[in-house]
Amino acid sequence: MAIEHDTEAGPPNAAIGETTPKDVEVYVVCAADSIEPGDARSFSLSRITETSENRPFPIVIVRTAANDYVGYVNACPHEGIWLNFGAGEFFSRDRAFLRCGRHGANFEIETGLCVDGPCQGKSLQPIALAVIDGEVCLCGVTLVEDDGYPGAFDDLDDTMEIMIHPD
Numbered sequence: 001m002a003i004e005h006d007t008e009a010g011p012p013n014a015a016i017g018e019t020t021p022k023d024v025e026v027y028v029v030c031a032a033d034s035i036e037p038g039d040a041r042s043f044s045l046s047r048i049t050e051t052s053e054n055r056p057f058p059i060v061i062v063r064t065a066a067n068d069y070v071g072y073v074n075a076c077p078h079e080g081i082w083l084n085f086g087a088g089e090f091f092s093r094d095r096a097f098l099r100c101g102r103h104g105a106n107f108e109i110e111t112g113l114c115v116d117g118p119c120q121g122k123s124l125q126p127i128a129l130a131v132i133d134g135e136v137c138l139c140g141v142t143l144v145e146d147d148g149y150p151g152a153f154d155d156l157d158d159t160m161e162i163m164i165h166p167d
């Protein structure tokens, strides 16, 4: 599935890295109704950091029972591993909390705050989401293909799309 890339102030499908400071990067991640209320989906993305490095950017998007969408970097603040480690489950048994599959830390779904576990008092790193025309979009980061930077002499395609692979 391809992620669509757009900028609010720039041309549609602008090439990666062509933004100006006032541009807002917006990436379509998935259809809003592809996540059931009370469920979550993870995605393995890559982003460009403030220091222009290409880094893995695993995220989890939760659709709450109240139909809000919240998202976090899928990394536990305790040891940094993904929350659905092990059985692939994101939630506590009663589904009231996000839960780390490694040591069982519980996180408030709406805030990401750890309320129980070895990282109690710390929080999951939130990501900025917006639901636009029925699609969950990611804002505030610059994504890249996860197969590394293009070579210096590669012919860059101005309409390059980012490929999104749901976990």
Ligand code: FES
Pocket: 076, 077, 078, 079, 080, 081, 100, 101, 102, 103, 104, 105, 117, 118, 119
């Ligand atoms: S790695 Fe998540 S609680 Fe330890």
